[in-house]
Amino acid sequence: MQIGGIAIKDVHINLKSRDELPPVMKALQYIFVTPDLNEKIFSLLEAKICAGKKKTGRPGMDLWHILVLAVVRHATSTNWDTLEGWSNYHMLVRKIMGVHSKFDDADDDQGITFGYQSIIDNVSLIDEELLYEINQIVVDAGHRLVKKKDEESLELKTDSYAVETNVHFPTDLNLLWDSIRKCLDVVNHIQKQGCRLPGWRKIKYLRSNSKSLFRSASQHVFKGRSEPQKVKSVKLYLAAASELKERFEDIITNPPVAANLAAVVALKHYCDYVNKFADQVERRLIKGEQIPAQEKVFSIFEPHTEWITKGKQNKKVELGHLLLITTDQHQFIVDYKVMEKQKDPSQVIPLLNRIQKNFPSIEISSHSFDKGFYSKDNWEALEQSGTKLPVLPKRGRHNKADKERESDDGFKKIKRRHSAVESNINMLEHHGLNRCMDKGLRNFKRYVGLSVLAYNLHIMGNALIAAERKKQEQEMKMAA
Secondary structure (H helix, E strand, C coil): CCCCECCHHHCCCCCCCCCCHHHHHHHHHHHHHCHHHHHHHHHHHHHHHHCCCCCCCCCCCCHHHHHHHHHHHHHCCCCHHHHHHHHHHCHHHHHHHCCCECCCCCCCCCCCCCCHHHHHHHHCCCCHHHHHHHHHHHHHHHHHHHCCCCCCCEEEEEEEEEEEECCCCCCHHHHHHHHHHHHHHHHHHHHHCCCCCCCCCCHHHHHHHHHHHHHHHHHHHHCCCCHHHHHHHHHHHHHHHHHHHHHHHHHHHCCCCCCCHHHHHHHHHHHHHHHHHHHHHHHHHHCCCCCCHHHCCCCCCCCCCEEECCCCCCCCCEEEEEEEEEECCCCCEEEEEEECCCCHHHHHHHHHHHHHHHCCCCCEEEEECCHHHCCHHHHHHHHHCCCCEEECCCCCCCCHHHHHHHCCHHHHHHHHHCCHHHHHHHHHHHCCCCEECCCCHHHHHHHHHHHHHHHHHHHHHHHHHHHHHHHHHHHHHHHC
């Protein structure tokens, strides 16, 4: 505590607000003032973030500040710039962080402030494994708040949906252009380091010419021009790309003495993409080949991105990764997983193992899936898992036993309830999990974990607010 500071337990939160932030702040406040939760979460944060660090130099951000700012970003689905402003000027956020003072004035530099890069660097120290453990602690605490009885069983629902990466729609033509322009950017960077590169004086013209050839080829290929025109424009584009590739390779083979090694490595990285996509363009558009799926890359900036079509009627294409989530009757997300080049049926058995590990003493009264998860092995595993009422509709033709099972009143009742998971998915998307704005697979997984944590804190906060409002109403009745 500082002079004039406000204790986190004394922070007043508007119980009637319909905004996403107050419930999340209420849940964070509850975690901070509840000793067992505080100890569990801080021990995890210390083990992960502070491990192996010397206590020298300037003090960094507090662990509590890191957690609060990470959650606030996803609770409101905002960006780093807005988060920086909120960390310095949003009164409720600063109060929950424990840095707001009665003497704070937004017009001067009093009080603790947080820099843009400092926030990014510190929040990035959190990883997927840490967030999964924190989420389990939050779910357990939430269950203690909302369960009427300790032995109350869980009613689980599992589904998956696509979380998009922040990429444009890929074609082999525009991916080749992306690779060329990044190579030219690196060459320009090497020149600005003071390195003389003979033959690169007209680098602006080379960029402009390459882009013109790319746009011309795209117009001919995708707007139904005649085949000779299409082939001619693509060949001109490939010829320019091939010439530039040779010049890039010359710099890579014989780099200037003063060139930064990292720049040369980056040039080789993007030059390899030029070679790859030029080959694919020639094979597909000139030779008429079909490119195998395993050879395709859908973004040079997010190479882990997958092409997802989830079997819907409109065959909508999404670029990203499938996210598997499991919710209970209290709307908490009790389990989640980012699926890397995996499909729904392969997830059922590992999911059942995780549920048994995380909730060993809790009975599972029902567990529902849609028919996209069905396989014979999955159905047998679900039956043997101890779930009282497993619901996994079968795809294709039904035999007599299948018809009897799926016509049971209990099966049909749970199957109708399964659609509630779509509401949970929609709420999760409002907590940032529609499109991931962070780069890289590791950051993608951390982004997912933080959004799930913000979602679960929102559900917990709603329960806390409902209980407090009920208590206030009872006090008013007693006073009347």
